[in-house]
Amino acid sequence: MVYRRTHQVVKRLAARRSAILAAAREAAAEGGMAAVQIAPVAVRANVAAGTVYRYFPSKADLISELIAEVSRDELAAIRRAADAAPGPSSALAAAVTTVALHTLSQRRLAWGILAEPVDVDVSASRLASRREIAGEIATRIDAAVRAGHLPAQDTALAATALLGALHEALVGPLAPDNLDDPVKMRDAVQTVTLLALRAVGVMDARARGLVVQQTLLPMTKALVGA
Amino acid sequence: MVYRRTHQVVKRLAARRSAILAAAREAAAEGGMAAVQIAPVAVRANVAAGTVYRYFPSKADLISELIAEVSRDELAAIRRAADAAPGPSSALAAAVTTVALHTLSQRRLAWGILAEPVDVDVSASRLASRREIAGEIATRIDAAVRAGHLPAQDTALAATALLGALHEALVGPLAPDNLDDPVKMRDAVQTVTLLALRAVGVMDARARGLVVQQTLLPMTKALVGA
């Protein structure tokens, strides 16, 4: 007798896997990576602890996939925003703004994904995540350089530094603690975006214009819809 | 009978405490915070594990004090460099360069102090450490603003962002891996310092001048002496 997976079963298995990942994501969003423990996640996903191991070989794999998932979402959002911009400088501004917005709107999750201590080794996954996002930013910087809007520079290092600045200023331990207030939030996004653009060499006046253009409009959208 | 501590004993106790801290620092410099475990540190300091607890109530306290110590050293170096500079912009450039140099010259330790996962809670100590360094940078930015060299801005946020950029670019997971090469090291320091200065609004040409002035000379000194 040959056991064959019914479509229904396949669907259920996939759903369960998603449920576990979603549970992990919720836990991380609420309590940071520290809250992503097998037993609680299993409870949240309505399965037993052992079941988690039928879907993920280890906690490290679970968290790695969580990081990858969140990272994919963010990368897509960055690309969407940048591709919709009229020119390379606008695209860069849009990309930076998007990172800032995403980071801010889910600070706890962002902190967990980026830097929070985890008891298992997820450095490879974190590295990949950062590499992707940084690569995207580097590409946008490069486009602006090639368009003559920015001076030539080490775009990879610049992109890395920009991300570091954004993250530290928005979710790091020294980040202002009132960033839930939409007004403060908007100000913070504008400020860090301005810093970032100036850092790569956008002229101050032009940077201010780009920042206002890129944050005021999408900001309200972002705060309403996804 | 009243037992009184001889001067000699007091000295020995202090020496032992220093030895334990030094052992912890060495361990962190070699293997990151993960290597700062009670038993190995005790061995390195030539004491038994239990003795560590006569000097530090817990591992968290030990690491907190290690962080504070390293932080004090760095702050002193920043102040020394900045105070020796001729003007506020130079002082800012010197401060930023110093952070970059210090960070780079002890990358593993810096990573441990700043962001490496630790199994005990040292967030308060890390927060204090960052607050001090960021405060110093903020002060220097403020001085440059008041001197009319920089546009008005949120100096605290700017300082935080600058540190984030430096750290991410120099010791983060995306940092170039060949930073032991003095030439690459110098280039990296120059690049990130330039980014940082431009970010707060230093004009490009002037920034380049400051960067060269602040890195080329002290760099060689730093690589030779402490």
Place this chain on the structure above:
DNA sequence: ATTCACTCTGAATAGTTGTTCAGTCCTTGC
């Protein structure tokens, strides 16, 4: 010399979680 306070030792303890696996339940194919 002797006592006593204080310090040091390091093996044993304890608490925390990720991981396993024997038994149970469900679903498939006949």
Place this chain on the structure above:
DNA sequence: GCAAGGACTGAACAACTATTCAGAGTGAAT
């Protein structure tokens, strides 16, 4: 229905280290 493959359960296990503490050691007071 009913056998058998696969999935699920959750209590038990394992491993790792911070922490403790009873006993040994050290040196100050008399």
